């Protein structure tokens with residue numbers, strides 16, 4: 001007798017993350033029975049291909065969770081906040097990629113390579129996936145923390161447009177179209193502002209620019225993205241007082257978040273020791289040979305699963321600190337893949 005395969009719902013199937021989620025479940029081990037696709041009423045009736053078959057998109061409603069074992073939520077915070085409890089009340093385990101529950105004490109925040117055991121304790125029936133920027137660095141930081149004992153992190157992010165969803169993707173392409181033919185724009189202060197048209201979800205032009213602000217403004221001049229990195233890293237590593245400073249910057253890259261990381265540890269860490277730990281850890285690829293121009297760039301890692309690490313250096317002023325550069329696909333490990341890995345860990349429970 002063959003075991004029944006669990007039923008999966010993908011809520012937000014038409015968005016930037018949902019589209020990659022469909023690709024991820026279509027190309028990984030075929031552990032799911034029925035796969036139900038759900039989005040807003042705007043998308044109801046659209047047909048999308050999952051595992052080679054066309055599936056009709058359903059409008060979000062309580063009934064879509066009937067018989068669902070696991071529901072992936074790839075929707076804005078407010079939609080998750082309202083609907084994830086509805087799915088959980090109908091018996092589905094929810095894996096939520098929004099920011100709605102990440103800091104809830106009753107909701108584990110899980111990265112399978114770092115804290116897989118946290119997924120078992122989920123009193124609300126909800127598991128959260130970290131923010132895509134935290135996820136771009138946490139597998140590398142977690143591996144180094146296990147080996148050397150992390151004391152402090154100082155990071156700067158280089159975040160892609162698709163981190164702001166389909167609207168971010170559409171905006172960057174549209175702005176690039178507007179400036180592509182010009183040989184003058186970008187040479188005078190402020191001229192990009194008039195040239196690129198709509199700023200979309202960004203607070204300044206993104207094409208031909210870098211924008212030192214992502215998310216919304218919080219107390220003390222910090223951005224919400226910077227606080228997410230701090231709070232989520234502390235929760236995942238189980239170090240509530242870890243010192244963390246982040247500066248989040250949006251760059252004109254379509255997909256692939258990068259971070260420059262300065263990490264201080266409890267003991268001395270040579271460049272070689274850090275490279276050895278990073279090259280042995282699951283989920284990481286060490287790409288670190290600058291003499292041969294080998295280091296990760298978002299253009300080279302987009303569409304791949306691992307976190308890529310390079311430019312590993314021991315700090316010149318502190319033998320207990322290392323600096324390195326990480327890149328990861330914000331839509332794959334930064335969202336859909338991390339969720340798929342958690343879901344696959346849970347399959348034996350259904």
Ligand SMILES: NC(=O)c1ccc[n+]([C@@H]2O[C@H](COP(=O)([O-])OP(=O)(O)OC[C@H]3O[C@@H](n4cnc5c(N)ncnc54)[C@H](OP(=O)(O)O)[C@@H]3O)[C@@H](O)[C@H]2O)c1
Pocket residue numbers: 011012013014015016017018038039040041042043044060073074075076077079097098099130131132162163164165166167330331334335
């Ligand atoms: N982009 C990233 O790199 C990334 C990474 C990690 C986590 N996240 C998080 O993942 C979630 C999805 O992000 P995204 O980038 O995929 O956004 P997106 O491209 O804007 O897609 C949003 C999705 O939510 C659906 N939706 C919106 N309002 C809805 C409603 N009232 N009822 C049902 N469905 C609704 C949309 O359906 P329609 O097409 O029908 O409007 C669409 O499928 C967000 O919480 C985001 O913060 C994003």
